[in-house]
Structures are given as structure tokens and as C-alpha cells.
Amino acid sequence: MDKKLYIPGPIYVAPDTLQAMTRPMIGHRMPEYATLHESVIGKLRQMLHTEGYVFLSTSSAFGIMEGAARNLVQKKCACFANGAFSNKWHNVIERCGLKADKISIAWGSPVTAELVEKTLASGEYDAMTMVHNETSTGVLSPLAEIAEVMKKFPEVSFIVDTVSSMSAVDIDVETLGMDCCIAGVQKAFGLPPGLAVFTASKRAIEKAKRAEGRGYYFDFEEFAKNAEKHNTPSTPCISTIYALDYQLDKFIAEGWENRYARHAEMADATRAWAKKMGFDLFAAEGARSNTLTCIKNDDKTDLAQLKKLAGERGYAIDNGYGKIKNETFRIAHMGDFTMQDMEEIFALLEELLPQVRN
Ligand SMILES: Cc1ncc(COP(=O)(O)O)c(C=O)c1O
Structure with missing residues (x-):
């Protein structure tokens, strides 16, 4: 049975967006591709408030997370780790044969400016990663x-x-002075997986040129060279890029502020709903995500059974992830979802919860 995805990625993809992927194929060295690429990059630049480099990588996000390490970690990286993905990033960097320290933070807590300042003050690092x-x-x-x-x-x-x-939260790449900012389109962009979007500052590209062993596929200099021709180093997933172009038009039609406000409203409603149902939230107050809510199990709820029953009704929600897999469950509220979609999942869970709680 097809399931409506309320898992935090891949997320539900709207039928009109899927339809946008079915446009006839073009060659990526044909002028038609350059036109498509330029259109997409222009809209992404608008979203990220930058005139600088924005690239498309035909990979999942971890491709560029590894690529960023290969291009930008030349001395040692400080990896701020407050959950499964930030922990894994540290591991990925070490697997590339690069030096990295893991700065562990309690799961559920945010990375703080104080900790970043204290860590970097040692002068040991030439890169930092955080989620x-x-x-x-x-x-x-x-x-x-x-x-x-x-x-x-x-x-x-x-x-x-x-x-x-x-795309769910306003990110001003220039004002924030980010050297590299990475996303996968299967999350808040509301697209099928297979494409990563990332930015690189000018100083990041200059630094990348000095990186030994950065390989070819994720070489940032290659991305920069190809960008001049509105292109990518190797064959991109053109169908997904068609859909990205289409989604970005939808975002612009909705209005950026409205889009961010819609995500905030869905997040507020999900937190309130969880509390109303007697659950606590896993994330610390003041540091709660606008794209997904991680809910603590109250030890009375059979999560496996809840997922199973929801699945039989055509809906997917997710357990926690990593070491909190069985202690929490997650509901996503991102992409094309509206309050109506949230009301739909709340109603279903309210019906199912009494059957799986003891
Ligand atoms: C915060 C975060 N980082 C990295 C990843 C890995 O992304 P991908 O599976 O696209 O490589 C995910 C995927 O869920 C994620 O949520």
C-alpha cells in the first residue's frame, strides 16, 4: 500500500511535483540544460540571499558532507556532535583519513555559540562542522x-x-558568513531523493584548490568551473532538477515569509498536540525544530504497533533515530504539508493511540 510520508525524509512529494519530473529528457551539455540550471540556481540564490556559488550535486547529502571534508579540512576539524547525523559526520571525516575531534553535546541540546568559541580558541582547527x-x-x-x-x-x-x-527556515548565507551549507532535496524541498544543494564561499573555493586527495566527483573547484557554463561536472539527475525548478516556483508563489511561517505554525501545532496527548518533547525548550518534532515515548505506548497500524491505514511516521530509536518517535512537518495535513495525522494518531497504550 502507498503510504503518505510523515517521516523526516524522504518526505511526501506532491503529485504535481512528481509530474514535473516526467518532462522529456535533455542532454546536460545541451543549451536547454544550461537554461534550466541557470533558472534553478537563480531561485536558490534568492532563497539563500547570496550572489555567490550555489551548486547541484547528484548525490545524497552525505556525498557533499564528505566532499566538504575532502576540500576544506586540511589541518583538523572540530565536529560539534549533538545527535546521530553530526556524530556520523565526524566518523565520515575520519574515514577520509582526515583529522577531526568530536565535541560531544548531550542529545536534545543545541550547539551553542559559547562552546564553539571555547573550542576554536585553541587554534588547532581549520574547519568546523555542525548540523x-x-x-x-x-x-x-x-x-x-x-x-x-x-x-x-x-x-x-x-x-x-x-x-x-x-527552505523551511530562512538561511542568509552571506550575512551568516557560511563557507559551505549543504541540503538534500528529499527533506523540506519536498522532492524525491538523489540531489544535494550546496553553497561554497569564495574563500572555500580558494582553499579547496590547495586540498590534496580531494578526488574528482566532489571537487569544489570542478563545481566552480562548471558553474561558469551553468553546468555540473558530471551528468546530473535532470528529472529531479526539473522538479526542483518547479518546486522553487511554488515556493516563490507562496512567498518566502509565508513559507517559513507555515513551517513554524505546523511545528507549534505538532508540539501542542504531543503535549495534549500526554507526551514530552525530546528537544530542549527554545531549540525545537520547525521541520520535525521528536516526541519522547511515555513508556506506555507500543511504538512498533503504532507504526504498524498507521501503515495499514496508509500513513508512515518514524521511530527515533540512532541510540534513541526506541525511546522516541518523530513526526515531520515540512515540504508541501499544510495545517490540514497535520490535522489529518493528528486525527489518525488520536484514533490509534488508545489501541497501543497500556
Ligand atoms: C541532518 C541530516 N544530515 C544528513 C543526512 C544524510 O542525508 P543523506 O541520506 O541525503 O545523505 C540526513 C538524512 O536524514 C539528515 O537528516
């Missing part, structure tokens, strides 16, 4: 405050996973 919106815990870290601190460390590349926040 803006930890999809495993539903925690949103205070990017603007951290960005202020990062201005004191211009020699440290500021590399941010915005995988599950980009």
Missing part, C-alpha cells in the same frame, strides 16, 4: 549566534549541514 537541524533529535541550533562567533575565526571553514532546515 543546523538535527533530524535525529528534532533540535535546531542557533545559527545566527554561532555565525557571530565564527567571524572571530576567519581561518576556520564554517561548514553547516542544513539538510533538514534549508
Whole structure:
């Protein structure tokens, strides 16, 4: 049975968006592709408030998370780890044979500007990684405050996973001074997986040119060279890029502020609903995600059974992730979802919960 996806990625994709993927194929070295690419990059630049480099990578987000390490970690990376994805990023960087320290933060808590400042003050690092919106815990870290601190460390590349926040939360790449900001389109963009969107500052591209062993597929200099021709280093997933172009038009028609407000409203409603149903939230107050809510199990609820029953009705919700897999469950509220979609899942869960609670 097809399921309506309320899992935090891949998320539900609207039928009109899927339809946009069925346009006839074009070659990526044909002028038609350059036109499509330029159109998409122009809209992404508008969204991210930048005239700088915005690239498309035919990979999932981890491709560019690894690529950012290969291009930008040349001395040692400080990896701020407050959940499963930020922890894994540290592991990925080490697997590339690069030096990295993991700065562990309690799951459920955000990365703080104070911790970033204290860590980088040692002078050991030339790069830092953090996850803006930890999809495993539903925690949103205070990017603007951290960005202020990062201005004191211009020699440290500021590399941010915005995988599950980009397009749902306003991100001003230039004002924040980010060197690299990465997203996967299967989250808030409301698209099928297979494409990553990322930015690179001019200083990141200059630094990348000096990186040894950065390979080919994720070489940032290759992306920059190809960008001049409105193109990508290798064959991109053109059908998904058609759909991205279509989605971006929808975002613009809705209006950026309205889009961000809609995500905030759905998040507020989901938190309130969870509390009304007697659950606690996993993320610390003041650091809660606008794209997904991570709910603590009250130990009375059989989550496996809840997921199963929801699945039989054509809906998918998700357990927690990583070490909190069985202690929490997650409801996504991102992409094309509206309050009506949220009311739909709340009503279903209200019907099912009494059957799985003891
Ligand atoms: C915050 C975050 N970072 C990274 C990833 C990995 O993305 P991908 O599976 O697209 O490589 C995910 C996926 O869920 C994520 O939520």
C-alpha cells in the first residue's frame, strides 16, 4: 500500500511535483540544460540571499558532507556532535583519513555559540562542522549566534549541514558568513531523493584548490568551473532538477515569509498536540525544530504497533533515530504539508493511540 510520508525524509512529494519530473529528457551539455540550471540556481540564490556559488550535486547529502571534508579540512576539524547525523559526520571525516575531534553535546541540546568559541580558541582547527537541524533529535541550533562567533575565526571553514532546515527556515548565507551549507532535496524541498544543494564561499573555493586527495566527483573547484557554463561536472539527475525548478516556483508563489511561517505554525501545532496527548518533547525548550518534532515515548505506548497500524491505514511516521530509536518517535512537518495535513495525522494518531497504550 502507498503510504503518505510523515517521516523526516524522504518526505511526501506532491503529485504535481512528481509530474514535473516526467518532462522529456535533455542532454546536460545541451543549451536547454544550461537554461534550466541557470533558472534553478537563480531561485536558490534568492532563497539563500547570496550572489555567490550555489551548486547541484547528484548525490545524497552525505556525498557533499564528505566532499566538504575532502576540500576544506586540511589541518583538523572540530565536529560539534549533538545527535546521530553530526556524530556520523565526524566518523565520515575520519574515514577520509582526515583529522577531526568530536565535541560531544548531550542529545536534545543545541550547539551553542559559547562552546564553539571555547573550542576554536585553541587554534588547532581549520574547519568546523555542525548540523543546523538535527533530524535525529528534532533540535535546531542557533545559527545566527554561532555565525557571530565564527567571524572571530576567519581561518576556520564554517561548514553547516542544513539538510533538514534549508527552505523551511530562512538561511542568509552571506550575512551568516557560511563557507559551505549543504541540503538534500528529499527533506523540506519536498522532492524525491538523489540531489544535494550546496553553497561554497569564495574563500572555500580558494582553499579547496590547495586540498590534496580531494578526488574528482566532489571537487569544489570542478563545481566552480562548471558553474561558469551553468553546468555540473558530471551528468546530473535532470528529472529531479526539473522538479526542483518547479518546486522553487511554488515556493516563490507562496512567498518566502509565508513559507517559513507555515513551517513554524505546523511545528507549534505538532508540539501542542504531543503535549495534549500526554507526551514530552525530546528537544530542549527554545531549540525545537520547525521541520520535525521528536516526541519522547511515555513508556506506555507500543511504538512498533503504532507504526504498524498507521501503515495499514496508509500513513508512515518514524521511530527515533540512532541510540534513541526506541525511546522516541518523530513526526515531520515540512515540504508541501499544510495545517490540514497535520490535522489529518493528528486525527489518525488520536484514533490509534488508545489501541497501543497500556
Ligand atoms: C541532518 C541530516 N544530515 C544528513 C543526512 C544524510 O542525508 P543523506 O541520506 O541525503 O545523505 C540526513 C538524512 O536524514 C539528515 O537528516
